[in-house]
Structures are given as structure tokens and as C-alpha cells.
């Protein structure tokens with residue numbers, strides 16, 4: 001992909017496949033996050049930092065299956081572990097030792113997690129964590145951050161991608177699709193990120209009805225903006241006082257350190273949800289917390305909550321997850337996070353030098369780009385940034401053989417090296433100086 005603006009020219013086979021796929025899959029897709037304009041390319045294979053498409057092109061991948069591939073694609077040790085497991089059977093209706101190994105690894109790393117349960121997606125992880133909070137407290141309302149994404153089940157599909165001009169009083173959630181039950185919208189309360197007075201207000205009105213507050217300690221949907229220390233400390237304090245369980249959704253942020261974002265922030269939630277990296281590229285989700293909470297699933301006690309799933313803790317996922325986490329030593333996280341810092345600084349410098357109003361956000365190995373003269377601190381400030389420039393940046397990078405998330409965010413991996421960083425920065429400079437410069441008003 002060496003010329004400019006040639007994505008469509010070089011991806012004709014992918015284009016045909018998209019058209020064929022539309023016959024059987026709405027929009028040719030089964031996943032909103034995997035769709036982008038003009039159409040996604042179809043993958044043939046992936047290795048290290050690169051995805052090779054069906055037309056024979058090679059894309060430098062900073063999307064990394066929504067941040068999952070922290071070691072890069074097709075890591076040899078992970079691939080070996082999976083191959084070995086294939087020889088022993090794909091899934092069983094009884095447990096295998098691999099689930100002890102992975103659960104021990106996560107419980108050892110995350111101080112707030114004594115026990116954990118596995119499932120097959122981050123969606124199921126947040127669904128189950130919220131259910132547990134409700135069962136434990138006997139309360140039914142929950143609260144979430146405006147714009148926060150926690151998967152696709154009903155109780156988190158409120159105020160995720162709504163229009164900010166829509167009228168809402170801040171406490172009533174905005175529906176994500178027509179026909180959402182009014183009871184869901186009444187039971188899911190919403191407040192802005194990093195706004196402690198909004199939380200205090202919410203708790204003063206609804207504290208004794210709230211089972212939990214769920215949030216990401218690093219807000220992915222707005223470009224990986226970490227919660228301010230003051231906000232997260234205060235949130236912990238007020239939730240303890242009101243008997244509300246605090247759930248950290250670390251499906252993405254667990255890639256920030258050995259013990260996740262909670263270790264970096266020094267705050268212990270009651271429950272944590274996991275996904276992505278802990279499955280090493282295989283389908284996964286998990287949630288965990290203190291013994292007291294997790295005992296509600298114990299079959300020897302009743303149990304209070306039945307939780308089942310044909311593929312929960314399946315050995316293919318468990319061995320891939322274990323082989324991944326085993327390679328993620330504290331030194332490797334440090335290396336990754338240092339690289340992330342460099343990428344964010346260099347991207348910001350590109351826009352500053354060209355006098356393009358931009359804010360590069362992110363933390364650790366994660367980055368996001370926004371085109372605005374204001375800081376991005378919550379959903380509304382993210383939405384107020386220039387969305388046309390964001391789209392142009394994404395497409396400009398795609399034309400230069402670089403895959404980002406459609407919202408112009410990205411992640412690094414242990415396969416990221418000097419060459420990949422240079423290509424990212426050079427391509428961003430090129431898109432900024434040619435396309436974006438002409439869009440500045």
C-alpha cells in the first residue's frame with residue numbers, strides 16, 4: 001500500500017466478498033466494531049504486527065482485534081499451546097487443569113480478586129457481574145458512565161452512543177435502540193465521567209436502590225482517558241458508604257499492568273470484569289471479586305446464582321490465555337507502556353507542528369486521537385471534537401496500510417518495534433499535512 005488513496009483499488013477481492021457476505025449477513029457483518037467505511041478488508045492471515053488480506057496486501061495493525069493481541073498476532077508460544085490442546089480435544093463437559101492455572105494467574109495478579117469465573121465474552125462478564133451485585137445487595141438499579149461501553153446486553157445498552165443534543169436530565173438513560181423496555185431505562189442511571197458531584201447527587205437520590213456502579217477505570221470509548229485520581233478515590237469512598245458495589249470493567253484496561261488499571265490507580269473495586277488479553281486471542285470473558293461475593297455461585301451452598309455455559313473455561317481459551325499472561329512480565333508491561341508514551345507524544349507533536357487542533361489521549365500502550373481545541377475528558381467533550389477529521393484520519397491511515405479502530409484509537413503490542421512506530425508517525429504526518437490541514441477551519 002504505497003500510493004495514496006488506493007484502499008479501494010487494492011482491495012477489490014475484499015469488496016466482492018463484502019458484497020457476497022451481504023447476501024447472508026446484514027451489512028456483510030456480524031460485528032459493529034469490525035465494520036468501517038467504505039468496507040472492511042477480509043483477512044487471510046495475521047502474524048506479529050501485520051494482517052494479510054485476501055488481495056495480498058499487508059496492513060500494519062494497531063487495532064489488534066480491539067486491543068486483544070498484546071503479544072502481536074499468532075505468537076509462537078500461544079500457537080503451540082493451542083496446537084497441543086487441539087491434540088487433546090477441543091472442549092469437555094468436565095473441568096480441565098488449564099482453568100486452575102489461568103484463574104490462579106489472574107487471582108495472584110489482581111489484589112481485589114480472590115475468586116473468578118470464566119465465560120466467553122466481555123458482554124457476559126459485565127452481565128454476570130451486574131447480576132451478582134444485584135443478588136448480593138438485593139437492589140435492582142445500577143449506574144453507569146455516559147458513553148461507557150460494556151458489551152451488548154440490555155442493562156449496559158443505555159447512553160452508549162446517543163446524540164448529545166438529545167434532551168435528558170442526566171439521570172434518565174438514553175435508549176440505544178427503539179423498543180428498549182422503559183423499565184431498563186429507569187433502572188439504569190447515568191452520570192458523566194470524572195464528575196464526582198454528579199455521583200454524589202445520584203447517590204443522595206438513589207443510593208439505597210443502587211446495586212452497583214460500573215465503569216472503566218480507563219474510558220475506552222473516549223480514547224482511553226484514565227479516571228482522575230481524585231474522582232476514583234472519591235467514587236470508592238462514596239460507594240462504600242452507601243453499600244453500592246463498585247465494578248471496574250477491565251476488559252480493555254487489564255493490558256495496562258500486571259494488576260490492571262486498578263493497580264495503577266491504587267483503588268480496589270468490589271468486582272472486576274475481564275476479557276480480551278486473558279484469552280490470548282480466543283473468545284473469553286471473566287469476572288471476579290472477594291470470596292464473600294463469589295461464594296454466591298458455589299454449588300455446595302445452594303447456590304444463590306446458577307451460572308452455566310457450554311464453553312465456559314474451555315481448554316482452548318484457557319491454554320491460550322495462560323500462554324499469553326505467562327509472557328507478560330512486569331518488565332514487558334513497562335516496555336510497552338514506555339512505547340505508548342512515546343507514540344502519544346510524537347503524534348501530538350505532529351499535529352502541533354502543523355497547527356492542527358488535536359488532542360492525543362491515552363495511557364500505557366493505548367492511544368486515541370481527537371481533533372479539537374478543547375481537552376477530551378468525558379463523552380460530551382469527545383463528541384464535540386471534529387468527527388469529519390477523525391474519519392479522514394482513519395481513512396488516510398487505511399490508505400497508507402495502517403489499521404486503527406474506526407474511532408481513531410489504537411493499541412501497541414510486544415511485536416511493536418522502531419519500524420512500526422516510524423511507519424505510524426510518518427503516515428500520520430502525511431495524512432495530517434495533506435488531508436487534515438485542508439480541513440482546519
Ligand SMILES: Cc1ncc(COP(=O)(O)O)c(C=O)c1O
Pocket residue numbers: 066120121122123124126149150151152216220249250251252275276284285
Ligand atoms: C470495556 C469493555 N467491556 C466489555 C466489552 C465487551 O466484550 P466482548 O466484545 O468480548 O463481548 C468490551 C468490548 O470491546 C469492552 O471494550
